Amino acid sequence: DAGVIQSPRHEVTEMGQEVTLRCKPISGHDYLFWYRQTMMRGLELLIYFNNNVPIDDSGMPEDRFSAKMPNASFSTLKIQPSEPRDSAVYFCASSLAPGLADTQYFGPGTRLTVL
Amino acid sequence: RKEVEQDPGPFNVPEGATVAFNCTYSNSASQSFFWYRQDCRKEPKLLMSVYSSGNEDGRFTAQLNRASQYISLLIRDSKLSDSATYLCVALGYGNKLVFGAGTILRVKS
Numbered sequence: 001d002a003g004v005i006q007s008p009r010h011e012v013t014e015m016g017q018e019v020t021l022r023c024k025p026i027s028g029h030d031y032l033f034w035y036r037q038t039m040m041r042g043l044e045l046l047i048y049f050n051n052n053v054p055i056d057d058s059g060m061p062e063d064r065f066s067a068k069m070p071n072a073s074f075s076t077l078k079i080q081p082s083e084p085r086d087s088a089v090y091f092c093a094s095s096l097a098p099g100l101a102d103t104q105y106f107g108p109g110t111r112l113t114v115l
Numbered sequence: 116r117k118e119v120e121q122d123p124g125p126f127n128v129p130e131g132a133t134v135a136f137n138c139t140y141s142n143s144a145s146q147s148f149f150w151y152r153q154d155c156r157k158e159p160k161l162l163m164s165v166y167s168s169g170n171e172d173g174r175f176t177a178q179l180n181r182a183s184q185y186i187s188l189l190i191r192d193s194k195l196s197d198s199a200t201y202l203c204v205a206l207g208y209g210n211k212l213v214f215g216a217g218t219i220l221r222v223k224s
Contacts, residue, residue: 042216043159043202056209091158098210106158 004107006092012113018080021110024073025094033093033104034067034077043091048098049075055098082114118142118213119205125219132193136218138203139185147206148179150188152199153217159202162188193222 005024013019025032033048047057052069060067064083069075079086089111095104121138128134140148148165163170165177165186176189186203203215 043214045211045213048211056211104161104212106160108158111156 004092004094004105006090006107006110008110009108010111010113012115013082014115015083016081017114018078019082019086019112019114021077021090021092021112023075023077023092023107025075025092026105027073029094029096029103029105030072031095031098031104032069032075033095034075035091035093035106036088037091037109038088046077050098079112082112084114087112087114116141117215118207119203119215121203121215121218123216123218125221127221127223128193130193130195130222130224132222133189133191134193134220135187135189136201136203136220137185137187138215138218139183140203140205140213141184142205142207142213143184145205145207148186149204149212150175150177150186151202151204151214153202154199159214162201190220193220195222195224198222 007022030051034046035043037043046059047067049069067077089109091106091109093104093106119140126134150162151159152162153159163172163177165179167179169178174191178187198221200217200219202217205213207213
């Protein structure tokens, strides 16, 4: 299996621009998670989906952030408009069940820099 | 107070040394705990689960102390390749994994 796939791996954009991050989960995994990692705040869960339905978005920082999962093999995290404080590494992860860490695999991450 | 707290380190140790990390958690209802390893500019990967009775995986030993709400990771005979950030993780409300900020380990020859 190819594992969780994320694109792009690096993104540099200017403040005010729209940013779209993409994720393809492991086939057969019903749960998909979006995390953000910064030096200041560590690794934070933003939102997670079960069978393409958003279950918990309490970690989404504000309305500028939105996430969708139109089908079982694709999800997007969009930031519009982007701000410098959004600079971070964004990880997507997928698993068979939400609390089973031994089935949760992370993608390689997207390193976002907002100038 | 953060739900999972760790000493950020760094811990600088020579090869062959034994090193231990502790982590505390605030949610007494947490039932499951894990240690993840994260290499520089890479994604976190599960190192091991932490069981109530303690568990060992080669040079790595994990312990859980529910009364004091802390988790430990012991690494024996440290290797250069053990250099990484070690993330303590608790299963929190809503079955969500809550990550500590991580402890940096540097093993030097």
